[in-house]
Amino acid sequence: MEPCQKDQAGLEVGATCVTKGASDPELNQGVIPVRDGFGFDYAALTRWMEAHVEGFQGPLTVYEFRGGQSNPTYKLVTPGKTYVLRRKPFGDLIAGAHAVDREARILLALGATGFPVARVYGVCLDEDVIGSWFYIMDMVEGRIFWDATFASVPADRRPPYFSAMNDTLARLHQIDAAAIGLADFGRGENYLARQISRWTRSYLSDSDAGRDAGMDWLIEFLPNAIPDSDESAIVHGDYRCDNMIFHPTEPKIVAVLDWELSTLGHPLADFTYHAMMYRMPPQIVAGLGDVDPASLNIPTEAEYVEQYCAATGRRSIPNYEFFIAFNFFRMAAIFHGIKGRVVRGSAASAHSAQRVQHYPVLVKLAVDAAKACA
Numbered sequence: 001m002e003p004c005q006k007d008q009a010g011l012e013v014g015a016t017c018v019t020k021g022a023s024d025p026e027l028n029q030g031v032i033p034v035r036d037g038f039g040f041d042y043a044a045l046t047r048w049m050e051a052h053v054e055g056f057q058g059p060l061t062v063y064e065f066r067g068g069q070s071n072p073t074y075k076l077v078t079p080g081k082t083y084v085l086r087r088k089p090f091g092d093l094i095a096g097a098h099a100v101d102r103e104a105r106i107l108l109a110l111g112a113t114g115f116p117v118a119r120v121y122g123v124c125l126d127e128d129v130i131g132s133w134f135y136i137m138d139m140v141e142g143r144i145f146w147d148a149t150f151a152s153v154p155a156d157r158r159p160p161y162f163s164a165m166n167d168t169l170a171r172l173h174q175i176d177a178a179a180i181g182l183a184d185f186g187r188g189e190n191y192l193a194r195q196i197s198r199w200t201r202s203y204l205s206d207s208d209a210g211r212d213a214g215m216d217w218l219i220e221f222l223p224n225a226i227p228d229s230d231e232s233a234i235v236h237g238d239y240r241c242d243n244m245i246f247h248p249t250e251p252k253i254v255a256v257l258d259w260e261l262s263t264l265g266h267p268l269a270d271f272t273y274h275a276m277m278y279r280m281p282p283q284i285v286a287g288l289g290d291v292d293p294a295s296l297n298i299p300t301e302a303e304y305v306e307q308y309c310a311a312t313g314r315r316s317i318p319n320y321e322f323f324i325a326f327n328f329f330r331m332a333a334i335f336h337g338i339k340g341r342v343v344r345g346s347a348a349s350a351h352s353a354q355r356v357q358h359y360p361v362l363v364k365l366a367v368d369a370a371k372a373c374a
Contacts, residue, residue, distance in 0.1 A: 084136070117256055166307050173233040175233075217370075225373065269327065275305065325373065332363045339359055
């Protein structure tokens with residue numbers, strides 16, 4: 001089965017999709033007519049693009065991308081080129097949420113270094129144009145792998161795909177944030193302590209979701225086990241195989257997607273979030289938790305860590321299990337919040353109740369890793 005041919009907003013442009021787990025392309029791919037309440041003044045957008053987007057020529061046809069993006073995303077089709085528009089949702093929003101200007105900022109900064117991201121053509125912070133802030137970017141086409149085993153790639157060709165993911169993340173972590181104008185993109189220092197505190201508050205504040213003995217133990221253990229090193233780098237925040245577009249035929253990443261969680265933070269927290277795939281059950285997100293990597297000619301977890309260390313000039317990651325525990329704790333806290341919304345009947349997705357069934361699995365994975373470093 002061939003992998004999906006897609007663009008950076010999840011549009012299928014050819015081939016048959018590999019479907020597995022919660023990262024289900026059937027739920028996220030393709031375009032639909034713009035839904036009621038999600039439309040805007042297309043003539044006003046056309047005028048803005050004529051004035052601000054180099055080479056733009058209408059007429060313009062607008063579609064809405066399917067899926068659960070927190071920032072509504074649209075496919076803009078013209079006779080000569082196709083673009084993607086991401087905008088803030090309409091209406092009153094929580095301060096700092098849905099920061100499309102922040103997304104555009106990091107894409108512009110990284111793009112200037114040659115890092116693989118979609119080209120940004122313009123950013124609009126004038127709500128009078130379409131009713132909310134937005135930015136326009138290139139539509140990058142290629143392959144998205146929803147299955148972390150890369151099952152559609154012949155076994156003898158799989159290692160370079162894993163090397164591409166690993167090397168690209170290592171490259172991101174070595175970019176000097178200050179040198180590309182991102183010195184103020186996040187606080188950077190004490191990232192782990194601040195994240196643990198944030199998700200602890202989230203967990204404790206949602207009484208509807210109940211308490212869990214494993215989570216209670218983690219919120220006591222993790223703050224006292226934070227490693228001494230306090231590194232800071234540009235971090236992606238959600239670096240997974242299904243958040244990147246590969247070249248149509250080569251093991252090369254042409255665009256890393258979904259920068260909503262990017263900030264300045266600890267690079268090892270970012271890398272180990274990615275490396276969690278080795279322990280992640282595939283029914284939660286794209287993961288390898290139920291397979292033997294060696295049998296599929298995929299690098300083992302230890303080999304993958306070694307490759308990242310070599311690319312970033314490290315001898316090892318002494319506190320590796322702590323970082324794994326931290327990331328599973330963070331994900332468990334997110335699922336705990338979803339559970340609370342399900343209980344209250346306010347969950348945005350119809351699939352939320354199914355997803356929260358995996359919450360105890362995430363807690364156990366976090367506790368297991370924490371006990372390995374206790």
